[in-house]
Amino acid sequence: MSDVLDAYPQLLRGTWTTVQLTVYGAALALVPALVFGLAGTSRHTAVRALNRVYVEFFRGTATLVLMYWLFYALPLVGFRFTPVAAAVLSLGLNVGAYGAEVVRGAVNAVPRAQYEAAVALNFTPWQRMLRVTLPQAVALMLPPFGNLLIELMKGTALVSLITIGDLTFNAQRIRAATGETAATFLVILVVYFAIAQMLQLAVRYAERRVDRMLGRRPDRRAAAAASGAGAVKA
Amino acid sequence: MPPIDPPVDPPVDPPADPPADLAPSASVPEESPEGRRLPAPGPARPADGAPGIRFEKVVKRFGRNVVLRELDFTVAPGERVTLIGPSGSGKTTILRLLMTLERVDGGVIWVGDRPLSHMPRGGRLVPAGERHLHEMRKQIGMVFQQFNLFPNMNVLRNLTEAPVRVLGLSRDEAVERARRLLDMVGLADKIDAHPSQLSGGQQQRVAIARALAMEPKVLLLDEVTSALDPELVVGVQDLLRDIARDSDLTMLCVTHEMNFARDISDRVLMFDRGRIVEEGPPERIFEAPAEQRTRDFLHAVLAS
Structure with missing residues (x-):
């Protein structure tokens, strides 16, 4: 065990790479999630079809196979990606497909009455989406986004197979050097778990912020002010 | 409240109108934008006054369920009209x-002298696009x-977003307007x-207040007290009475509160299955309804 812990510089480097891949992957995933998710709520069949094609393709293909394609196969026809670019792209596009479904579901779940109130105030279609529907949909997106973020983080372990020195990759090397199989995998199990907990905390924080914006969980100050206002008069 | 003498029996379409099978794509007589004006009773109103409304053979279906069948009716500029009738009657x-x-799904709705549901294009009326609707x-x-x-x-x-984004008011103007309206509705402390x-x-x-912040000329009230304790x-009713008294809005109101309907409306329309069964001033409709259907409905509502 102590041999494994002595290799902490390697573990730290690996952890840092894993965290970076998670952040880049999540940032990239957010773009297709929003674009194709909103496309899925369109009135136009052709635009909705874009959502279906993207979601079905990237949800239905294994991330690792996608990674192999980007890293090993596409260079054969002249498209070259660095390992990190191939990894971030395949992780982001895959998780983005799940995210698009989350966005579509959340936008559709905002009560239609909100859309109607926005029409009655003569907001343009873009304003309706940006000012009314989307801010309310975000509250519904956050919990499933938290799940996806953790899935993405765990999915980064695949990048060790295309030569990126992430946590899993470094663990393999430490294990080879020390022969401590159980200890090595125990340590990285704990590290992955710890990262997941941090991500979860961040998502929870965002959820609380959004709930407060929507008045679902009024902060103490506002609640006190409201009840201090005395009897509610119609 | 402008002096209006709403017709008990509103004028039917002027003879110059297109034939009865007026479809959304029916041609508009090009020579007569004037001829298409609402048959408004009383003196003509200034251009910035509240517009009247005219339904012209309006059809609305939901699937196979026909909610409105060739409905014709007119609301004069500044008139307050209450729509009553059983649920599902199309109000x-x-x-x-x-x-x-x-x-x-058929017919044309006019607001002022312009079509609401359609827009003129090449001498014809075509279903309205988003820009026309806006x-x-x-x-x-x-x-x-x-x-x-x-x-x-x-x-x-809630009160400033649309005035700023849609009407282009400055933040200060919008806040000022919001304060004035919140004051009017008695909620200045809830800003x-x-x-x-x-x-x-x-x-x-x-x-x-949010609806009034957009300074509409037509105000639609859809069972606004039905969800309240x-x-x-x-x-809320007192507030709306004040608004009705102090403004010259054209108002259409759907309500089951007959006393409220009596107070604010110039005319009451009794609907049943997408048609107007009876209409008249509130005193007559509520005190001496001519139609059995109206009597049954009022009896049921007042008994509840």
């Missing part, structure tokens, strides 16, 4: 059509049964509150 659909929340909606505001305040904004922003911190009655009064109804 709310009329308001939703006027707010462009639904599209007509233009026409400037005149119309609506208050909903369930208030529909935006939960992602506090009271102030920073969140909708979820307000009672139903307060939310509905904010919703009324009984003791909160009076406050």
Whole structure:
């Protein structure tokens, strides 16, 4: 065990790479999630079809196979990606497909009455989406986004197979050097778990912020002010 | 309240009108934009006054269910009309059509001298596009049964967001207008509150202020007190009575509160299955209804 812990510089480097891949992957995933998710709520069949094609393709293909394609196969026809670019792209596009479904579901779940109130105030279609529907949909997106973020983080372990020195990759090397199989995998199990907990905390924080914006969980100050206002008069 | 003498029997289409099978694509007589004006009773109003409304053989279906069948009716500029009738009779659909929340399946709706549901193109009327709807909606505001305040904004922003983004008011102008309206509805102290911190009655009064902040000329009230606890109804009704008294808005109101209907309306339309069964001044409709259907309905409503 102590041999494994002595290799902490390697573990730290690996952890840092894993965290970076998670952040880049999540940032990239957010773009297709929003674009194709909103496309899925369109009135136009052709635009909705874009959502279906993207979601079905990237949800239905294994991330690792996608990674192999980007890293090993596409260079054969002249498209070259660095390992990190191939990894971030395949992780982001895959998780983005799940995210698009989350966005579509959340936008559709905002009560239609909100859309109607926005029409009655003569907001343009873009304003309706940006000012009314989307801010309310975000509250519904956050919990499933938290799940996806953790899935993405765990999915980064695949990048060790295309030569990126992430946590899993470094663990393999430490294990080879020390022969401590159980200890090595125990340590990285704990590290992955710890990262997941941090991500979860961040998502929870965002959820609380959004709930407060929507008045679902009024902060103490506002609640006190409201009840201090005395009897509610119609 | 402008002096209006609403016709008990509104004038039917002028003879120059297109034939009865007027479809959305029916041709518009090019020579007569004047001839298409609403047959408004009384003197002509200034251009910036409240517009009248005319339904011309309006058809609305939901699937195979025909809610409105070739409905004709007219609301004079500045007139207050209450729509009563059993649920499913098409009253709310009329308001939703006027707010462009639904599209007509036949006929034309006119607001002022312009078509709402359609737009003229090449001498014909074609179904309205978003830009035309945006233009026409400037005149119309609506208050909903369930208030529909935006939960992602506090009271102030509920009132200022559309005036700033849609009307192009400056932040200061919009805030000033919001303060004035909140003062009018008696909720000046709730300006920073969140909708979820307000009672139903307060939310509905904010919703009324929000609609008025857009300075509409036509106000649609869709069962605005139906979702309120009984003791909160009076406050909202009093507010609307004040608004009816102090403004020259054209108002269309769907309600089951007959006393309220009597107070604010010039004319009551009794609907049943998408048709007007009977109409007249509230005193006559409520005290001496001519039709058995109206008597049955009023009996049922007043008994409840």
